[in-house]
Amino acid sequence: MNRELTHWTGPEGLPRFDLIDDGDFAPAFDRELTAAEAAHEAIAANPDAPTFDNTIAAMEVADEGLNRLLSIFYTLAGVDSNDARQALQRDFAPRLAEYGSRISMDPRLYARVKAVAEGAEELVPEDRRIIELALRDLTRAGAGLNPEDRTRMAAIRARLAVLTTDFTQNVLADERDFILPVADDRLAGLPDWLVRAMRAAARERGLQGQAVTLNRSLIVPFLEHADDRALRETAFRAWIARGSGQGAGGAKTDNLPLVQEILQLRHERARLLGHDDFASWKLETQMAATPDRVEDLLSQVWTAARARAAEDQDKLTAMLHADGVNGTLEAWDWRHYAERLRQQEHSIDAGQVAPYLTLEAMLGAVFDVAHRLFALEFEVLEAPLWAPDVRAWRVTRGGRLMAIFVGDFFARPSKRSGAWCSALQVQHKIGEGQRAIVVNVCNFTPPETAGGPAFLSWDDARTLFHEFGHATHHILSDVSWPSISGTSVAQDFVELPSQLYEHWLEQPSVLDAHARHHETGAPLPADLRDRLLAAGNADAGFSTVEYLESALVDLAFHRGAPPADAMARQAEVLHDLDAPAAIPMRHATPHFAHVFAGDGYAAGYYSYMWSEVMDADAFAAFEETGDVFDPATARRLVETILSRGGSAPADDLWMAFRGRMPGVDALLKGRGLT
Template sequence: MNPELTRWTGPEGLPRFDLIEDADFAPGFAAALAEAEAVIEAIAANPEPASFLNTVAALETAEEGLNRVLSIFYTLASVDSTPAREALQRDFAPRLAAYHSRTSMDPRLYARVKAVAAAAGGLAPEDRRITELALRDLTRAGAGLEGAARDRMAEIRSRMAVLTTGFAQNVLADERDYVLPVPEDGLRGLPGWLVEAMRLAARERGMDGQVVTLNRSLIVPFLEHAEDRALREVAFRAWTARGSGQGAGGAATSNLPLAREILALRHERARLLGHEDFAAYRLEPEMAGSAVRVEALLGEVWQAARRRAAADEARLTAMLAEDGGNGPLEPWDWRFYAERLRRRDHDFDASDVKPYLTLDAMLGAVFDVARRLFGLEFEPVEAPLWAPDVRAWRITRKGRLMALFIGDYFARPGKRSGAWCSTLQTQHGIGAGRRPIVVNVCNFTPPAGQDGPALLSWDDARTLFHEFGHATHHILSDVHWPSISGTSVAQDFVELPSQLYEHWLEQPAVLDAHARHHATGAPLPADLRDRLLAAGRADAGFATIEYLESALVDLAFHRGAPPEDPMARQAELLAGLGAPAAIPMRHATPHFAHVFSGDGYASGYYSYMWSEVMDADAFAAFEETGDIFDAATAERLERTILSRGGAAPADRLWLDFRARMPGVEALLKGRGLT
């Protein structure tokens, strides 16, 4: 094994990515997997009676070497996918699934953890918590199954690993391989910064002129500004065709048969474990607890959003008719006319704000909010990372190391779309303890020139704040055991810190201090700032509907028997909801990676809105003090939620912070739906 895979020797203990090659991963993975299996076998076969220390605590560090190898590999596979790395993923996935099946369904481990749990009353609170969670996870993995049921569960898990890996790779292939050349006469209406970004995208691919790719930071503004309706349609259809068999990869990258089989296997797995369906299984450990409670929340918001969207659709359709457009408002029309309506109603053009939202300025805002709320300080670190434009910082508080933070912000060919937060290393207090290494990944448009600024859209800036909100959950984590560290919480609680952090972006005090024109240094004019904030929720009906469609379809897919034809079922569900034809799902089934590239958000995409109910109420706690940086409220937020990870159930953590459960009113007000 290349020792750099597990014993990181870079600055501040970072991995030396310049010393790691793709050829290192297969032997490194094999060695780390064998080591983890040996450690877990020793725990399971221990002749001594089961105790907390020799069983549950021992399991906490059993996979440390394997986790370090995989954290490096999957980071690289996500930010810079290559055929070699994709082949390694396809090789590793079933082997990991088989390993997890063996360990999580080992009857010896199950018996030992059950014995510890039966006597857990005298344990310290965190020790008791990880014991309860270990038993719950083993039970939910199928450790209590026997005979044919046990064998079938192992088969399902192995097959699911292959299917979900294939799903993600098909979406990535369609995104990576599609380009739409745009002729000069197709540039009408496009702001200069977007044209320059399209030319940069063409140069990156060895092409002349300008192109649209399926990078969200390119295609969304293209759909908002391009006056050529036919080109908007072509671009939109390509964007929504990812994974459908009609994308750049054709039938070879169709995810429809994979989605159908994934849904069927999830249902079978849930039934083997005694649940009515996968939604019942999936929601059992979440704050929501049941699909009925989720549907009640989403239904209440749907009605308000549907009324708002219907009113907006009438106005946009009238604008289309004014332009001589024939027929109804189409999905490739909505963003274009919504942007025009925003300019008309609020005298606001998003392009006017972009020069003030440089990446460096918005990073300064992100870090300043963290300093004012939590006392965090940021110092750049020079380190060999996976690309020249990836950056790192050392984060301290009163001289104490809190975390290392890595930011990978620009789109590149082979990089997975979207934005996410992950870790190379999680916080824990075992032995000398370990501080986290946190990674934020985005897909912003790179700067046009080598020395030019990277200009963000308002949506980009919000994404930057969102992902750093996740990062605070890791940075401020202060627990003993790694399994409950950072974001290891209920799925419908995990978005609370990220969505809460977004609120500070909208505060005049933050914008006035950090939004500066990249050329002149002038602050964002107050009237432009106010128009920006007023226009921010101008299209709230559209944004809410496209999200709710995806959340409701996800939930319905996992309730009852799985659909034979997911696309037909999707169409049936949207028709039953009365969904506007001009507002398609934010994530349609063939490219719904949240749900089909793993189980993380399966039957759980609703969690963004469940958390939004809390984040609106949590920010209100600051507003009620009259100071959005109130030190006592920030300290309480850190002490009760951000530092505690999964050390207690999510509802208890929330009540420790707010002392009452929130209602939906603050969410509706925040989205502009009241």
């Protein structure tokens, strides 16, 4: 048995990834799963009367070894997938679901937690909170069901684990297997930095010349800049075909049958628990509380966004026709003409900006903002990680170690698309306590040459800030129990810290200090900076519409009876919205990983906008002081939100910070939709 999987011996307690082999996982999983089951059985069968210590506190640490093992495994499965890891995922998923069902639906544990809850009045607030959450989670898992329904619930969860794993792997396969070579005579319109990135992508796939892959950091700027309309169409169709059976993997990566079964099983699960539908069950524990409140928010924003998109579509269509193209503006045209319009209206050329937005420069900005707001310091930590270009830092405050931060920033064929924040371990105070080891993963285009600069788009820079905002939630966490640590909050509250942090990217003082030319060190010229910031909402109608389409389709899928045909239901929702044909969903159903790669954002994709309502108002709290780095406001943010995790309901945490609930006006103003 490889003890490194659960007893980490690397610098500052990091795992030694260089000592881990894929063959180590299966035996370690068997061992740790058995140990976790035994620990929970000991709690459930304890003949002593239930107490906080012998029930609730014991449950907090019962699966510690299993969690440590799985944090390593799923990190590697996401950032560097291979056939062995995919096979292990398919093996682990139903077994973990079965284990979770046995624990969360054990009537003995349920009875013990209920007994502890009845005498919890004298406990401190955090202890009462984890009792409340444990009882809620057991109830929502089905612990109170009759034996027959518990058996059916366990079967549903096991099957969903298989389906969502297959969904993820199908999308990854389509993304991995597609590549579009682009000949030298078809590069018109592409800036030098993008051509260099395309050459790096081709070289990584063993090709000469340059190519487009389905990495978002590559395909989006290609669609924005390529003059070759036929190439744009080919690339775009491949991008939206992921998981549909029409992508690079063909029928073997068709996710639509999986989607149908996932929706059916989720509905059945909710009905077993006494809810009308999955959306009602899911939203019960969120800030939004009900599907009606979600739809009300999204509908308010849709009207303004749709109107702005219609205005922009007229302008872009005129530009298309001026180029001699007769016909309608298509989805593969929108980004191209929107970028040209942005250049015309704001005199912005992405090629002018790119030399100033290197990864190193923007990391400096991210860390500087964290220092000015939260007094955090970052020191490079040399450690053996999973790839040579993955990096780590010690995060300290006043000389005290706060956390370890790990960054995996570059795309690779084996990496899941998108960007995310996770934790190898979370902060808690049990025993000697532990600090978070937090991981940010992105898919930026790697440098053309080893050791050379990596150029980011403005959207990439925003992603870097966004994911580090999540990281602050882990780094600054200061709670007693792992189950309420860091980002363990309501789904529609979890995006508040990340989206709030994005605002500091847009501060002139931050750009002046850090957006420096990679060769000369000269700062981004003030007039170019101002034009860049002024262009921030240049295509707000498009970005808001594509997001809302996905959020409203997600809600429709999970509200009421599941659709007999998911794609037909998607089309119906978009038709009823009068959605512009040239603006497809940001995430079409066959590759909507937020919703179908797990339950996390299912009936919850709206949460980005719910959090945006709060982040706009939260940043206004800084602006109202006259100093966006106001120490007192930053301290209040830490004390009421960032350090508190899930130790209190999200509404209470927000009210403690702001003193009132926010309205949608700040969001509309921030997006330029008023």
